[in-house]
């Protein structure tokens with residue numbers, strides 16, 4: 001069934017100033033690996049997830065699930081398991097080039113942020129589900145879809161003044177058991193979220209310019 005789209009008013013001047021403002025706001029976004037004990041209201045987190053879950057998805061299957069972890073004991077368990085994974089990654093990795101490529105980020109196997117951050121958001125995605133009648137439903141483009149939702153989640157949290165870290169240990173299937181998620185769901189990413197300490201340090205990095213990332217094809 002189709003329904004009328006209530007088109008929002010398009011105002012060129014407003015759009016231009018919003019777009020410029022957004023560039024300035026997002027130029028300030030950084031991946032944060034240290035967290036203060038300031039704990040943002042959980043409603044902010046839940047509203048950011050509401051925004052994320054409005055992302056487009058293949059056949060509108062919405063193949064995502066967000067597990068919000070505030071429980072300290074669960075965070076400790078996640079940290080323990082992740083640090084074991086990371087020990088192997090950093091110290092037994094046959095791909096030394098990868099370790100070399102990460103040097104400028106000053107990352108290591110210790111993952112203090114997993115217990116420091118007031119919230120961990122584990123994002124899961126699924127390639128299929130079952131509807132009420134038990135019929136199997138395929139989720140097309142599940143990974144692309146959850147990637148879009150994760151981007152919208154990061155953007156929402158940033159716009160709310162919160163800091164985040166996208167974390168993807170190589171193996172994180174243990175999250176299914178720990179968070180009691182069904183086997184059709186796969187862990188996609190852990191997002192640590194909170195407020196950086198006042199003396200927080202970040203690696204010196206640069207982003208590619210608009211010219212480096214864009215090709216523009218104008219009418220003659």
Ligand code: IYR
Nearest residue numbers: 086089102107108168169170
């Ligand atoms: N998962 C490891 C290694 C790591 C990998 C990439 I690609 C990064 O951009 C950063 C880190 C870790 O989190 O330390």
